[in-house]
Amino acid sequence: MKCTIALAQINTKLGCVEDNLEKHIEYIKAAQTQNADLIVFPELSLTGYALQDLTSTVSHRPTADDPIFRPLLEASQKMDIMVGFVDEDVRNRFYVAAAYLSHGEVLHVHHKVYLPTYSLFDESRFFAWGDGVQAFDTPFGRMGMLICEDFWHASPPYLLWLDGADILLLHSASPGRGLGQQPELESAHWVDHINRAYASLFTNFVIHTNRVGYEDGLNFWGGASAYDPNGQRLVLGPRHEEALVMVEIDLNQLHRTRARLPMLRDERTSLVQREMNRILGSGDKNSGR
Amino acid sequence: MTNKIPVFQAQKSSQHDMSINTELARKILTGFLHSEVTRTGFTKAVLGLSGGIDSALSCYLAAEALGAENVLAVRMPYKASSPESLSHAQWIIDDLGVQSLTIEITDMVDPLFAKMPEINNMRKGNIMARQRMIILYDQSAAFPGLVIGTSNKTEILLGYSTLFGDSACALNPIGDLYKCQVRQLSRALGVPSEIVDKAPSADLWAGQTDEADLGYTYDQVDRLLYLLVDERYTPQECIEAGFTADFVHSVVERVRRNHFKRILPPIAKLSNRTIGYDYLYLRDWGT
Numbered sequence: 001m002k003c004t005i006a007l008a009q010i011n012t013k014l015g016c017v018e019d020n021l022e023k024h025i026e027y028i029k030a031a032q033t034q035n036a037d038l039i040v041f042p043e044l045s046l047t048g049y050a051l052q053d054l055t056s057t058v059s060h061r062p063t064a065d066d067p068i069f070r071p072l073l074e075a076s077q078k079m080d081i082m083v084g085f086v087d088e089d090v091r092n093r094f095y096v097a098a099a100y101l102s103h104g105e106v107l108h109v110h111h112k113v114y115l116p117t118y119s120l121f122d123e124s125r126f127f128a129w130g131d132g133v134q135a136f137d138t139p140f141g142r143m144g145m146l147i148c149e150d151f152w153h154a155s156p157p158y159l160l161w162l163d164g165a166d167i168l169l170l171h172s173a174s175p176g177r178g179l180g181q182q183p184e185l186e187s188a189h190w191v192d193h194i195n196r197a198y199a200s201l202f203t204n205f206v207i208h209t210n211r212v213g214y215e216d217g218l219n220f221w222g223g224a225s226a227y228d229p230n231g232q233r234l235v236l237g238p239r240h241e242e243a244l245v246m247v248e249i250d251l252n253q254l255h256r257t258r259a260r261l262p263m264l265r266d267e268r269t270s271l272v273q274r275e276m277n278r279i280l281g282s283g284d285k286n287s288g289r
Numbered sequence: 290m291t292n293k294i295p296v297f298q299a300q301k302s303s304q305h306d307m308s309i310n311t312e313l314a315r316k317i318l319t320g321f322l323h324s325e326v327t328r329t330g331f332t333k334a335v336l337g338l339s340g341g342i343d344s345a346l347s348c349y350l351a352a353e354a355l356g357a358e359n360v361l362a363v364r365m366p367y368k369a370s371s372p373e374s375l376s377h378a379q380w381i382i383d384d385l386g387v388q389s390l391t392i393e394i395t396d397m398v399d400p401l402f403a404k405m406p407e408i409n410n411m412r413k414g415n416i417m418a419r420q421r422m423i424i425l426y427d428q429s430a431a432f433p434g435l436v437i438g439t440s441n442k443t444e445i446l447l448g449y450s451t452l453f454g455d456s457a458c459a460l461n462p463i464g465d466l467y468k469c470q471v472r473q474l475s476r477a478l479g480v481p482s483e484i485v486d487k488a489p490s491a492d493l494w495a496g497q498t499d500e501a502d503l504g505y506t507y508d509q510v511d512r513l514l515y516l517l518v519d520e521r522y523t524p525q526e527c528i529e530a531g532f533t534a535d536f537v538h539s540v541v542e543r544v545r546r547n548h549f550k551r552i553l554p555p556i557a558k559l560s561n562r563t564i565g566y567d568y569l570y571l572r573d574w575g576t
Contacts, residue, residue: 014573052569176317179309214324216571217465219317240320 001252003140006031006039007224007245009237011213014048017058021046021068024083027244028075034246037140038080040224042171042211043148044096045084049173050215055126059088062099062106069099069106076101080138082145082169086127087111093128098145098171100138108136113156114149120175120218123149135165141251148172151194161202162269166254168198172210176221176240184239188221192236200231203257203264205249212242229257307515309470311477315350318462322354325460326435328576333434337421337455338362338381338389339492340374342475342484343463344439345381349478350462351437352385360387361432365421367493368395374492377484384481390428394420414493418454426457435459443468443507446514447540448547449499456550467515468507505536513540 008027013019024041031039043049046068047058060068062085072081080102087097087109096112111130115123133156135144144160144167151157151170160168178186191208199206205228212222224237226247237245258264326334334351338344351360364378375391382389398420402408429436438461440450445464450456463471468489475485489499489507500506513532516522517540522530527537553565562568 013576014571015575050571052571053567054570054574179314179317181306181308181310183310183313185313214321215573216325217321217460219321240316 001140002248002250003037004035004246004248005207005226006034006036007207007209007226007235007237007247008039008041008045009209009212009222009224009241009243009245010042010045011220011242012042012045012048012211014215015051015054015058016048017046017060017068020048021071025071025075028079028081030244031246032079034244036079036246038082040082040169040171040207040209041084042209043084043098043173044086045171045211047084047086048215049175049211049220050218051086052122052126055086055094056088059086059094061088062097062101062109064104069101073101073104073106077104080140082171084147084171084173089128094126095130096123096127096147097130098147098169100136100143100145100169102138107138108134108145110134110145110147112147112150114153116149116152120177121149133159133163135160135163141166143167143169145169145171148174151198157198157202161204161264162267165204166251167205167207167249168202170195170206170208172208173220174210175218184223185221188223188239192223192225195225196227196231196233199227199229201263203229203254203261205229205251205254207247207249209245212240229253305512305515305520307467307469307511308473309466311474314466314470314474315353315478318350319354322351322437322460322462325573326355328573329435331433331435333359333361333432334437335361335363335425335428335432335434336437336439337425338364338378339439340364340371340377340381340484341489341492342471342480342487343441343444343489345377345480345484346463346471346475346478347437347439347461348381348385348387349475349480352387353478357386358388359434360385361428361434362387362389363425363428364389364391365394365424366391367393367398367417369494370492371490371495374490377481377487380481380484384479392424394424410494414491415451415454417493418451422454422457429459437462438464440464441466441468441471443511443514444499445551446518446544446547447503447510448543448550449503450550452550467511469511504539509536510540513537514544517541517544 060066062069064073082100084098087095098110100107113130115127115129117124135142142164144165146156176185195206195208207226209224211220213220221239222237223239224245226234235247237243348362362382366375398416425436436458438458441463442465444450472485490497516527524537524541528534556565
C-alpha cells in the first residue's frame with residue numbers, strides 16, 4: 001500500500017487561531033489537488049509557538065462542537081489530518097497537543113511529554129506535561145505522534161516502536177540556532193540527524209514537519225523531511241520558506257527492509273523491562289528518574 | 290613492540306572557529322527584517338548611516354529585505370566628524386540606491402555643550418548619540434519606517450554604546466554577530482573593503498578609535514567573549530586557554546557592570562501581575 005503525505009511547513013500568526021485555521025483549510029485544499037492521503041501540520045500550528053500568557057486564551061477541545069475543530073473534522077472526511085493546538089483538559093490544565101483526525105473522527109490526541117525549560121525555552125512555566133506515549137491505528141497502519149522535544153529524547157520513539165507504530169509522525173516549532181560554517185543551523189542538522197537515526201534503528205518511516213517564519217527574534221527553519229525504513233531520505237523541504245512538501249511512501253518497504261534487517265524481531269523487550277526495573281529500583285541517584 | 294603499533298592522531302580541529310555561513314546568515318537576517326517590519330504594518334525602515342561597518346551592514350541587509358527605495362539612510366555628522374565618514378556613507382547610499390538625508394547635529398548639540406563648560410568627551414558623545422536618536426525617531430514617524438539597530442554583539446556585551454542613544458532601535462538584525470562576524474558578512478554582502486578594513490571608530494573626535502577606547506582589539510575580545518558567552522567557559526578556563534588574567538577579569542567585570550544597558554528598567558513589583566515579571570507576551574503577539 002502507498003500513502004501520499006503532505007508536509008505543511010507553514011508560518012503562523014501568534015495567538016490568532018481563526019487566521020491560522022484559515023491557512024490550514026487553504027493548505028488542506030492544496031493538498032487535495034495533490035491527492036494527499038494525509039497532511040501533517042507543525043507543532044502548535046493553530047496558535048503559534050511562543051504563547052507565554054496567551055496560552056490560556058487559545059485553547060480548544062478536539063471535539064465536533066468546537067468551532068475550530070468542526071471544519072477540520074469535516075475536512076478530515078477526505079484526508080487524514082495531524083494538527084498542533086493547545087488542549088485544555090477538564091481540570092483546566094493546558095497541554096501542547098497534537099491531534100490525528102480521520103473520516104470525521106479524532107483517532108488520537110498526544111500531549112507533549114517533554115517540555116523544554118532551558119536556554120530560550122520556558123514551556124513548563126505555561127504548560128502541563130503529558131503523561132503517556134501511545135501508538136494508534138489509522139487507515140494507513142499504526143502510527144505514533146511526538147512533538148519536538150519529545151523526540152530529542154530516545155525513549156518516546158522507542159516506546160512507540162514497541163507499541164506497534166510503523167510510521168512516526170513528528171512535528172516541531174523548532175527555533176533555529178547555532179550558526180557556524182555549515183549551510184544549515186546546528187539545530188536543523190541535529191533534528192535531521194536523529195530522524196535518520198530513528199528510521200534506521202527502528203526500520204520505520206519517520207515523517208517530520210517543522211514550521212517557518214519568525215516570532216520576535218526567533219527564526220523557524222522548516223526543512224520538513226521523510227525517511228524510509230532503510231534510513232534513506234525521501235524528501236527535504238526548503239529551509240525557512242513556506243511550502244507544501246509532498247512525499248509518497250510505500251508501506252511494503254517495511255516488509256522488504258525488515259526481511260533483511262530484523263531489528264524489531266530481535267529486540268529484547270523483556271531484558272529492557274528487567275534492566276529498567278533494576279536500574280530504577282536501585283535507588284542510584286545517577287540513573288535518571 | 291609497542292613502537293610498532295600504528296598510532297593515529299586525531300587532527301586538531303579548528304575548535305571555536307567563529308566564522309559563519311554568510312549565505313545562511315543573509316537569508317535569516319533579511320527574512321527577519323522583512324517579517325518583523327511588515328507584520329507591524331510598516332513597509333519601510335530608517336537607520337543612521339555613520340560610514341562605519343556596522344551601520345553599513347544593517348543598511349545592506351535592510352535594502353535587500355525591504356527594497357532600496359524603502360530604506361532611508363540618515364547621515365548625521367557633527368562638525369568634528371571625519372569627512373571620510375561622510376563620504377563612506379555616501380558610497381553606500383550610491384551603491385544601494387537607498388533614500389538618504391543629511392542632517393548636521395552641530396547646531397543642535399553645541400548650544401547644550403556651551404551651557405556646560407566642564408563637559409567632557411564622554412558626556413558630549415552621549416549627547417550626540419542621543420541627538421541622533423531623536424532625529425531617527427522623528428524620521429521614523431515622518432518617512433514612516435521602523436528604526437533599524439546597528440549594534441553588534443561585541444559592543445552590546447561590552448556596553449560600548451549610549452543608552453537610549455545608538456542602542457535605541459525597533460529591531461536589530463546584527464546584534465547576535467560579533468565584530469569579526471560583522472566583517473565576514475559585510476565582505477560577503479559587498480560592503481566596500483575600505484569600510485570593512487578601516488579602524489572602527491565612534492568618530493566623536495579626530496583620531497578616535499574603538500580599540501584605543503577599549504584598550505584591546507576586537508579580535509582579542511571577540512574570541513574571549515565567544516568563549517565566555519557562547520561556549521560557557523569559566524573565567525579560569527579562559528585563562529587556561531591563553532588569555533591573561535587581567536584581560537579576562539576586566540572584560541568579565543565590564544560585561545556585568547553594563548548589563549543594565551541590555552534590559553528594560555526593572556519595575557518595582559506591587560500587584561499580582563507586573564509588567565516584565567508575570568505579564569509576558571512577545572512583541573509579535575497578535576501578528
